[in-house]
Amino acid sequence: MKIFVYHTPELTSPDGFPDCAVVIDVLRATTTIATALNAGAEAVQAFSDLDRLMQASEAWSPEKRLRAGERGGAKVEGCDLGNSPLDYTPERVRGKRLFISTTNGTRALQRVEQSPLVTAGTIINRHAIVRYLLEKQPETVWLLGSGWEGGYSLEDTVCAGAIAQSLMSQECEGVEIGNDEAIAAIALYHQWKDNLLELFRLASHGQRLLRLGCDEDLQYCAQIDSLDIVPIQKEPGLLVKL
Numbered sequence: 001m002k003i004f005v006y007h008t009p010e011l012t013s014p015d016g017f018p019d020c021a022v023v024i025d026v027l028r029a030t031t032t033i034a035t036a037l038n039a040g041a042e043a044v045q046a047f048s049d050l051d052r053l054m055q056a057s058e059a060w061s062p063e064k065r066l067r068a069g070e071r072g073g074a075k076v077e078g079c080d081l082g083n084s085p086l087d088y089t090p091e092r093v094r095g096k097r098l099f100i101s102t103t104n105g106t107r108a109l110q111r112v113e114q115s116p117l118v119t120a121g122t123i124i125n126r127h128a129i130v131r132y133l134l135e136k137q138p139e140t141v142w143l144l145g146s147g148w149e150g151g152y153s154l155e156d157t158v159c160a161g162a163i164a165q166s167l168m169s170q171e172c173e174g175v176e177i178g179n180d181e182a183i184a185a186i187a188l189y190h191q192w193k194d195n196l197l198e199l200f201r202l203a204s205h206g207q208r209l210l211r212l213g214c215d216e217d218l219q220y221c222a223q224i225d226s227l228d229i230v231p232i233q234k235e236p237g238l239l240v241k242l
Contacts, residue, residue, distance in 0.1 A: 001133065002140050003167060004178035005160045005185045008147035009111035019138035021112035022121040022129060022163065025146035026155040027205050028083050029105025030120040030231075031221045032068075035085040037241040038229045040094035041066075044239045046106040047099065050076060057099040066093060068100040073208050076101075084217050104146040104153075109237065112144060118233035119242075123159050123196060127225040130166045132232075132242070140178070143185070154188070154203040155221075157181075158196065161189030162224065197222040 006012045024030055033044050042064075047053040050069055057065050069076030070083035081087050083102050100106060112118055117138060121129040133141060143163055145156030165186045167175050177183055192199040200206040200218045209217060230242040 001137055001167070001175045002178040003143065003164050003175070003182050004141065005143045005145070005157070005164065005181040007145045007152045007157060007181065008150055009108045009144065010150050012111060012142065012144065017112060017115040018140040018142040019115070020117035020119070020133065020136060020140070021115040021142045021144055022119050022133075023105065023108045023112060023144050023146065024121050024156045024159045025102070025105030025108060026122050026159050026221055027153075027200065027203070027209060028085055028217060028221060029100070029102040029146065030122040031124055032083055032085040032088060033100070033105075033120045033231050033239060034122055034125045034227055034229050036088040036093050036098050037231050037239070038227050039088050039090040039092075041088070041098050042095055043234070044098045044100060044231065046109045046237050046239065047101040048107045048110045050101050053099050053101045060097055064096055066096050066098050068098055070102045072103060073205075073212050073214070084214065085220055086216060104148055108144055108146040112142065113233065113236040115142075120231040120239060121159065121163060123162065123221060123224050124226045125229050126159070126162050126166065128228050128230050129163055130170075132230045133167060134170060137174075143182070148205050153205055155200050155206065157185045158188050158192055158199060161185030161187070162193070165189050196224065
């Protein structure tokens with residue numbers, strides 16, 4: 001298993017796809033997706049375009065769907081929910097199809113949707129993702145950060161480092177580093193592993209969320225290994241609980 005880290009979808013290799021892609025958007029799309037599926041959502045359907053989301057969700061009755069839209073960290077007008085994982089309670093989402101579009105995470109999912117295996121990783125389900133990768137043993141793994149509008153995000157890279165470090169620490173043969181970005185991500189995780197919340201508060205997107213009054217979101221997103229769930233792509237753009 002060779003591990004590659006890419007900070008944003010724009011930085012990935014244009015040639016082909018990995019055997020497995022782990023899409024990471026800690027603040028907050030993949031954290032929200034994992035939380036929603038853990039709370040009993042039937043599935044999560046991701047869109048990079050809001051108009052396409054609205055069109056696709058029209059085929060579902062209002063009782064069976066939830067529209068979630070976020071741009072710039074704030075909820076999109078006309079949607080049922082924004083991108084705060086704290087809103088995705090069992091009472092709200094159980095049995096419903098979630099149609100979601102966010103500023104960054106759903107674009108990253110779209111970039112790798114043709115890969116044989118696609119999953120959504122974040123800090124809260126780090127251990128579950130590592131276990132899944134060790135079970136599947138894909139030859140190549142991309143840990144793909146979503147970034148912010150094409151730019152680097154600390155929180156996504158530290159999550160990639162947390163996953164990569166855990167994989168490298170396992171007593172199994174054949175796990176190796178594929179690029180320098182993976183080494184840098186592991187180093188970042190080692191530096192901040194005991195204070196992820198402080199890192200999130202320092203990060204530019206963390207600062208953006210703090211200005212929106214979302215410190216509780218940051219606290220939730222920093223709880224490493226708090227959920228034992230693997231969101232897996234069933235068909236392009238559609239994720240379900242493994």
